[in-house]
Amino acid sequence: MTDFSDAFAAAIGLVLGLDTSLTEIVGLSLRVSLTAVAIAAFIGLPVGAAIALFRFPGRFFFVVATNALMGMPPVVVGLIVYLLLSRAGPFGVFGLLFTPTAMIVAQVLLVTPIIAALTRQVIEDLWIEYEEQMRSLGAGPGRAVPALLWDGRFTLITAILAGFGRASAEVGAVMIVGGNIDHVTRVMTTSIALEVSKGNLALALGLGMILLVLSASINAAAYLIQHNTKRWHA
Template sequence: MNEIWQGLIEAGRLIATLDADLIEISLRSLQVTVTAVLIASAIGIPFGAWLAVKRFRHRRAAIALLNALMGLPPVAVGLFVYMLLSRSGPFGVFGLLFTPAAMIVAQVFILTPLVASLAHQSMRELWADYHDLLISLGATRRQRIAAIVRDGRRALLTAALAGFGRGIGEVGAIMIVGGNIDHATRVLTTAIALETGKGNFALALGLGFVLIGLAISVNWLVHTLSRTEGGARW
């Protein structure tokens, strides 16, 4: 209990003094995760909606596979991306390994199945409601997808926020491809792992409380702003 209080005090000190290292790694954490969430949403949301509308032979197998990919082990993803981006890998020529870009790529691999699966579940329910109407109006597949995505945008926002929640707390994959380099690829989660390994539990707890506060603040801000969309469904 004493260590928890010390962690709270340390977190308060870091925030009150606007610690330069804390601001730097917090902004980098947001940059990496928000970018990855935007890319994963741009891929996963249309795919999830398409999967809800489209009927094909192995559709159930595709949905089962998508749901299974939600549980991808982050360290395995990190190793896979590391192999792709290493000098001997197919994309090694770009020199992305141990950069924020590599961390974003790893997170996109992790978050896209999660966002797509949650989007599919939401869109499947909407498609059941709108199926007869859209078919009777002669809407094309693209128009059907656009209609249910527009009406279900709040549910899709929740899917994106779920991706953000998982991404902001990710450590395994980004540790492998980012290397936890000070002033380059260090983020809140890797900094917590480093300080814990050094035995600096008060600072590690302080960073942990900052991470939790950051995640809660972003979710609260997004949900607050989304209330202006009065016509959308949850």
């Protein structure tokens, strides 16, 4: 049990000491994951809504694919992005491997299926309720998409948070495509993996606690916004 008290002390020490490398790591983690989630939402929300509302050949394939991709191991996504961005790969000329951009690309691939799949579910349910009214008003599925996304916003926030959870917690993908380079691509999860490999279990656990607190704060903020506005909009 001393590991836990040591970890707690390590976490407090890191936070109180305002360790500059810690703030750098936390800052990069947030920058990478929030950017990835924003891009993934930008793609996943409309794509999920489109799969929900339109009947097209291959739709079944899309539904199964997005659901299956939700469970894709981050390491595999990392490997794919690595092969794509490697100098020997098709996008090698951009020299993006081992940069934060590469990490964002990997996380976008991880998070988009989650947001798309959950959006599809939410919008499908909403469309059952709205379809006749919307069509009566002259809005077919295409024109209804923005209104449906807006009306589903409280549930969709949860979908986006699920995406953020996956992005901020994964280590496999960012480790491979970022390389865990100190001051360049080192984020919370890769630092934790590094400290574990050095045998600094207390420090690793301390970093884990900070990550947990960060993630909890973001979720709490989202919940409060959701709760307060939801009451207002029933």
